[in-house]
Amino acid sequence: MMKFIKKFYLVIIFIFLYAPMVTLIVFSFNNTKSRAKWGGFTFKWYAGLFNDSSIIQALINTLTIALLSSLIATLIGTIAALAMNNMKKLSKNILMGVTNIPMLNAEIVTGISLMLLFIFFKYRFGYVTILLAHITFNIPYVILSVAPRLKTLNPNIYEAALDLGANPFKAFFKVVFPDIMPGILSGFLMCFTMSIDDFIITHFTKGAGVDTLSTKIYAQVKKGIDPKMYALSTLIFVTVLVLLILVNYTPNKEKQRKPKGEKAK
Amino acid sequence: MKNKYIKFLSAPYIIWALIFIIVPLLMVFYYGFTDKSGAFTISNITAIATHEHSKALWLALYLSLISTAICILLAYPLAMILSHIGENAGANKDKYMVFIFILPMWMNFLLRTIAWQTLLENDGVINSFLNLLHLPALRIINTPAAIVFGMVYNFLPFMVLPLVNALNKIDINVINAARDLGANSVQTFLRIILPLSLPGLISGITMVFIPSLTTFIVSDLLGGSKILLIGNVIEQEFTQYSNWNLGSGLSIVLMIFIIVSIVLSTIFDKDMEGTAI
Numbered sequence: 001m002m003k004f005i006k007k008f009y010l011v012i013i014f015i016f017l018y019a020p021m022v023t024l025i026v027f028s029f030n031n032t033k034s035r036a037k038w039g040g041f042t043f044k045w046y047a048g049l050f051n052d053s054s055i056i057q058a059l060i061n062t063l064t065i066a067l068l069s070s071l072i073a074t075l076i077g078t079i080a081a082l083a084m085n086n087m088k089k090l091s092k093n094i095l096m097g098v099t100n101i102p103m104l105n106a107e108i109v110t111g112i113s114l115m116l117l118f119i120f121f122k123y124r125f126g127y128v129t130i131l132l133a134h135i136t137f138n139i140p141y142v143i144l145s146v147a148p149r150l151k152t153l154n155p156n157i158y159e160a161a162l163d164l165g166a167n168p169f170k171a172f173f174k175v176v177f178p179d180i181m182p183g184i185l186s187g188f189l190m191c192f193t194m195s196i197d198d199f200i201i202t203h204f205t206k207g208a209g210v211d212t213l214s215t216k217i218y219a220q221v222k223k224g225i226d227p228k229m230y231a232l233s234t235l236i237f238v239t240v241l242v243l244l245i246l247v248n249y250t251p252n253k254e255k256q257r258k259p260k261g262e263k264a265k
Numbered sequence: 266m267k268n269k270y271i272k273f274l275s276a277p278y279i280i281w282a283l284i285f286i287i288v289p290l291l292m293v294f295y296y297g298f299t300d301k302s303g304a305f306t307i308s309n310i311t312a313i314a315t316h317e318h319s320k321a322l323w324l325a326l327y328l329s330l331i332s333t334a335i336c337i338l339l340a341y342p343l344a345m346i347l348s349h350i351g352e353n354a355g356a357n358k359d360k361y362m363v364f365i366f367i368l369p370m371w372m373n374f375l376l377r378t379i380a381w382q383t384l385l386e387n388d389g390v391i392n393s394f395l396n397l398l399h400l401p402a403l404r405i406i407n408t409p410a411a412i413v414f415g416m417v418y419n420f421l422p423f424m425v426l427p428l429v430n431a432l433n434k435i436d437i438n439v440i441n442a443a444r445d446l447g448a449n450s451v452q453t454f455l456r457i458i459l460p461l462s463l464p465g466l467i468s469g470i471t472m473v474f475i476p477s478l479t480t481f482i483v484s485d486l487l488g489g490s491k492i493l494l495i496g497n498v499i500e501q502e503f504t505q506y507s508n509w510n511l512g513s514g515l516s517i518v519l520m521i522f523i524i525v526s527i528v529l530s531t532i533f534d535k536d537m538e539g540t541a542i
Contacts (some may be wrong), residue, residue, distance in 0.1 A: 006346050016418070017365060020380030021372050023390070025382075056320050076278050083275030095275065098282050101290070103431055104471065104527050107481035107494055112503055113289030116296055116513065136285040139278065197370045199482065204503065219374045221486065225379060233372050240371040 021237060028230035045231040055216070059232065061127065062196060062212040069134035070191035076135070077142025078184050084143070085150040088245055096147075099140045110137060111204030119206065125207030133205040134195045141194065142187035149183035277516035279433070293520075299511035309514020319517065325494040326522070328409055329477035332416035333424075336473045337466070340424035344465075345458075347425070366422040378415055378486045383409055385487070407489030409520060414474075416541035423472035431465025434456070472531045475523055495519060 028046070032039030049055060066171045084092050099189035102110055118125060153176065161171035206215055217229055300306045319376055347365075369377065373532075384390050384407045392402045405411045435458065443453045477483075481496035486492075494517065502512030 009342055010346060013339070014365065017421075019384060020377040020418075021369065023380040024372060024376055025386055027383075032275045076281060079274045080278030083278075087275070088269040095279070095282075098286055101286050104475065104523070106475050106496075106523055108479045108481065108499060109520060109523070110289075110505060111291065111412075112499070112512060112516060115503065116509060117285070117289040119509065120292055120295075132285065136281070141283065143278075162508065193367065193370050197374050199375055213313040214373055214375055217373060217379075219381070221375070225376075228443055229376065233376055235440050237368075239374045240368060243441075245344075245447065 003220065009254050013240070015253050024156065024230050025229060025234045028234045030194065030227065033224060033227060042078060045234075047228045049228045049231050049235075052117055052226075055226075055228055057211075058211045058216045060132075062214075063208065065127070065131050066192050066195035067198055069131055069195050070188050073135050073138035074142050074184060074188045077139045078146050078180075080139070081143045081146035082148060084147065096143075097178050099143050102137045103140045103144070107137075107198075107200040108204075111201040113203070115204040116255055126210050127207075128211065129205045130210065133143060133201050134198065137198070137201060138191035138195060141190040142184070144181055145190065146183040149180040186218035188214075268471075271357060276489070290339040293513045293516055295513075296509050297517040299512055309511050310517060312511055312514055313518045314419050316492075318495070321493045321498045322495045322518070324492070325496065326412050327414065327479050328494070329474055332413045332420070333470055333474045335413070336421050336424040337470070338416050339421060340428055340469065341466075342423050344428035344432055348429045362476060366426065366471065369422075374419065375482065375486070378419065378483060381415060381418060382486055383408065385414070405485065407491065409488070409492060411487040412484050412492065412494075416477040416480065418475050419480075420473045422477070424469040427465040427468045428462060428471065429465075431462040435461045438460050467530045474526055479519060 018130050029043070030037075030039055030040050031042040031044070080095075084095055087095070111133070114129075114136065117123075124128065132195065157175050158171055161175045166174065197214075200214075202212050202215055203218065206212070211219070213229075213232070217225065220229070221249060222225055286402055287480060292517055297309050299305065300308070313322060385403065386392070387404060389406075391494065391508060405414065420457060439461070440457055443457045448456065479496045481494065481500040484490075484492055484494045499512050499515050499519070502508045502515065
């Protein structure tokens with residue numbers, strides 16, 4: 001009985017979370033622009049998608065900003081986490097506190113604070129300002145996912161590598177790096193996901209003429225969403241779904257390599 | 266891995282944090298405490314007392330408290346099922362977590378909220394369904410109730426994830442010991458599980474409360490843009506009226522609420538590294 005209630009509850013939550021996805025997928029095949037009526041089945045939004053240069057441009061912006069900001073944030077964040085692991089408690093705590101600011105502060109405040117920074121220094125709003133903002137809110141995800149891994153690292157194996165004649169550089173890449181790799185990887189994936197899904201901070205740091213998918217959708221809210229957007233997000237959703245299923249259901253060999261720490265994500 | 270030079274590797278991040286975290290926050294204070302000509306003033310802060318602004322702030326506080334409470338009620342049972350405390354523990358749970366919470370993030374969050382707009386409409390899918398079952402129709406679109414609904418939908422994962430983390434940290438033997446010593450499940454929950462998962466609960470509360478309090482999207486899309494929350498007011502000052510001073514002043518007021526909730530959370534949760542995500 002208890003088991004049934006648990007299953008039932010999971011199903012309810014699942015429906016709650018996935019009802020909008022199903023709705024959007026249905027919209028993407030709807031032959032009318034209206035969201036209220038079903039006008040028959042069509043593939044025309046999918047076909048039209050690849051001829052719509054402004055949507056493709058927004059997609060490219062979204063993906064390149066996500067990729068670049070995640071890569072840079074992973075690099076800066078990992079190095080910072082390594083350094084913080086070797087700091088005195090006070091300076092470590094201060095830096096950790098600063099790291100928590102973008103995590104805990106309201107996105108709207110982070111957004112406007114960066115907007116004011118660019119206004120104050122008369123920096124032109126555009127692609128670069130979005131990228132800088134995304135790196136800024138991504139770095140904490142990396143630090144918070146690498147730092148716990150470093151904490152549980154056995155310092156003796158690094159020393160052992162040094163004693164056995166490895167130089168610090170080699171010792172790091174052969175011994176420490178493989179151990180923290182899962183943390184780095186999950187930090188990177190978190191960054192990428194957050195960057196793709198971000199609207200609020202992009203909204204305040206973008207310039208005229210530069211759009212990501214989120215800001216493009218927001219601009220369309222008042223005059224009606226272009227159904228090609230539904231088609232595009234359905235494609236993205238299905239791609240990620242397939243990737244997730246592949247990663248999660250490949251047999252044991254893969255699973256052993258999969259970090260335990262990732263369950264938190 | 267002790268090496269006294271390694272700590273200098275933090276230089277790039279420290280510089281980055283100074284330029285893009287600390288200085289921007291100082292900018293908010295600079296603009297918040299000056300007027301258009303750059304002279305010192307507190308009128309941007311006291312502007313919160315005007316009827317229009319204070320109404321938006323109280324409504325935001327009220328709705329975000331309600332949605333935080335609903336999130337706790339929904340998330341606790343869910344986290345119990347998904348954490349190792351649930352009896353049928355196994356590798357499958359990690360998969361559930363990914364599918365339930367990470368996957369939806371790949372469908373744009375504006376589109377997800379717009380989808381709810383359609384579903385909740387007075388002649389929308391949900392009401393047609395209720396009609397079929399001869400149940401009374403939901404008239405919640407463009408009301409504060411719809412905003413609460415959207416907040417719960419968007420921010421529920423931020424309650425569940427820290428809760429699951431905290432519950433996973435509980436030694437299952439402690440729970441078994443309580444049961445052996447004769448505690449029933451209610452007692453075990455109140456005396457053992459709840460206190461031990463409190464850090465997760467507290468960080469979940471801040472992670473739901475703060476985005477709910479400050480949102481302008483959910484109220485924009487589901488509240489029919491007639492109901493203004495404090496987030497909407499600030500957003501309009503920045504993007505429509507270009508009144509950065511007033512916008513910053515109101516943000517400072519908003520930050521006071523954020524800081525209070527963060528301080529409250531650090532009192533309960535000293536080890537923030539573990540449960541922040």
